Amino acid sequence: xxxxxxxxxxxxxxxxxxxxxxxxxxxxxxxxxxxxxxxxxxxxxxxxxxxxxxxxxxxxxxxxxxxxxxxxxxxxxxxxxxxxxxxxxxxxxxxxxxxxxxxxxxxxxxxxxxxxxxxxxxxxxxxxxxx
Amino acid sequence: xxxxxxxxxxxxxxxxxxxxxxxxxxxxxxxxxxxxxxxxxxxxxxxxxxxxxxxxxxxxxxxxxxxxxxxxxxxxxxxxxxxxxxxxxxxxxxxxxxxxxxxxxxxxxxxxxxxxxxxxxxxxxxxxxxxxxxxxxxxxxxxxxxxxxxxxxxxxxxxxxxxxxxxxxxxxxxxxxxxxxxxxxxxxxxxxxxxxxxxxxxxxxxxxxxxxxxxxxxxxxxxxxxxxxxxxxxxxxxxxxxxxxxxxxxxxxxxxxxxxxxxxxxxxxxxxxxxxxxxxxxxxxxxxxxxxxxxxxxxxxxxxxxxx
Numbered sequence: 001x002x003x004x005x006x007x008x009x010x011x012x013x014x015x016x017x018x019x020x021x022x023x024x025x026x027x028x029x030x031x032x033x034x035x036x037x038x039x040x041x042x043x044x045x046x047x048x049x050x051x052x053x054x055x056x057x058x059x060x061x062x063x064x065x066x067x068x069x070x071x072x073x074x075x076x077x078x079x080x081x082x083x084x085x086x087x088x089x090x091x092x093x094x095x096x097x098x099x100x101x102x103x104x105x106x107x108x109x110x111x112x113x114x115x116x117x118x119x120x121x122x123x124x125x126x127x128x129x130x131x
Numbered sequence: 132x133x134x135x136x137x138x139x140x141x142x143x144x145x146x147x148x149x150x151x152x153x154x155x156x157x158x159x160x161x162x163x164x165x166x167x168x169x170x171x172x173x174x175x176x177x178x179x180x181x182x183x184x185x186x187x188x189x190x191x192x193x194x195x196x197x198x199x200x201x202x203x204x205x206x207x208x209x210x211x212x213x214x215x216x217x218x219x220x221x222x223x224x225x226x227x228x229x230x231x232x233x234x235x236x237x238x239x240x241x242x243x244x245x246x247x248x249x250x251x252x253x254x255x256x257x258x259x260x261x262x263x264x265x266x267x268x269x270x271x272x273x274x275x276x277x278x279x280x281x282x283x284x285x286x287x288x289x290x291x292x293x294x295x296x297x298x299x300x301x302x303x304x305x306x307x308x309x310x311x312x313x314x315x316x317x318x319x320x321x322x323x324x325x326x327x328x329x330x331x332x333x334x335x336x337x338x339x340x341x342x343x344x345x346x347x348x349x350x351x352x353x354x355x356x357x358x359x360x361x362x363x364x365x366x367x368x369x370x371x372x373x374x375x376x377x378x379x380x381x382x383x384x385x386x387x388x389x390x391x392x393x394x395x396x397x398x399x400x401x402x403x404x405x406x407x408x409x410x411x412x413x414x415x416x417x418x419x420x421x422x423x424x425x426x427x428x429x430x431x432x433x434x435x436x437x438x439x
Contacts, residue, residue: 089387
């Protein structure tokens with residue numbers, strides 16, 4: 001029973017976390033003539049702070065191994081900024097799951113800095129939000 | 132004394148004569164035809180920036196020339212060919228506003244639509260092609276706009292509407308034959324294989340990873356299953372050992388993995404459908420490609436490319 005209560009509290013916290021940690025965010029704008037998904041969620045939410053910390057302190061030591069362009073941390077940062085904490089987190093997890101050879105069947109491959117990388121920006125993963 | 136003065140002036144003359152002959156420049160007269168030819172050649176060579184300069188020079192020196200409307204359009208077209216779409220649209224919009232009552236206005240509107248089409252912004256492309264169809268009755272412009280409208284509707288995945296558009300191209304238009312083929316082929320697109328994003332999401336919710344397997348992404352499915360399985364197992368073990376705080380944290384992280392797995396499955400289905408449709412459109416483009424903007428100047432020219 002205690003476990004169930006803790007679980008339910010965490011679910012409530014999770015789905016409201018975007019509200020609690022959101023700061024200076026604006027509503028998503030509708031798609032503009034320059035392409036879908038150009039809304040602004042430029043707030044410094046928790047996700048942005050975590051990824052920024054990772055990029056400054058952990059990534060330089062760990063090195064870059066990401067087969068995609070942009071890198072996973074940059075992608076996550078862009079997703080958090082564009083869509084807020086909750087949706088950004090889901091998109092980050094989606095990127096971590098799908099960054100593999102199977103993605104080359106549905107996304108283009110580009111040659112950057114002497115390497116072939118899968119072109120997979122945020123717009124490649126939220127295009128269907130804007131029919 | 133007179134002799135000395137004579138020698139001085141003779142010496143001066145001998146020094147100055149070469150300069151006099153050098154400063155006598157050749158006079159060239161450039162008329163509007165020459166200037167237009169210069170600009171057109173730059174455009175034909177692909178030096179669009181230089182072409183814009185020369186076209187603007189034309190407008191400066193010959194503001195009242197009858198070719199002025201065409202020049203305004205060509206400036207916009209140079210930006211378009213350079214893929215500077217935003218600037219192209221601004222220029223073409225000014226051309227449309229200034230010459231709305233003439234064919235040049237229709238060409239400008241059509242090219243605005245094409246710029247959106249090339250950028251993949253189907254909604255705007257459709258708007259401008261429809262606007263061109265409704266405002267311009269000249270057959271060449273109207274049929275080109277209808278033809279492009281069909282392509283834009285295909286790009287937007289509106290296959291039925293695309294077929295209807297292609298069917299309205301006039302029978303005496305050079306685009307008629309291609310349009311009839313495209314009207315038929317676009318209807319076949321409704322039978323293309325597809326994956327249902329809702330099904331993918333529900334499967335992922337029931338068993339993490341199943342949604343990816345449904346979308347033929349087996350490795351991704353395995354990753355999603357393994358990650359969610361590990362976190363669920365770890366959380367269960369933590370609660371079983373009365374480590375509620377740890378269990379709570381693991382549950383919190385697992386919520387992220389679980390919801391991300393559902394989103395990823397649905398996203399995979401959408402990407403699959405997009406890839407299938409894009410491949411189909413690419414094949415149609417290779418089979419029935421007609422560039423309605425082939426002519427670099429003057430009225431809209433048409434170029435055929437049909438591969439057998």
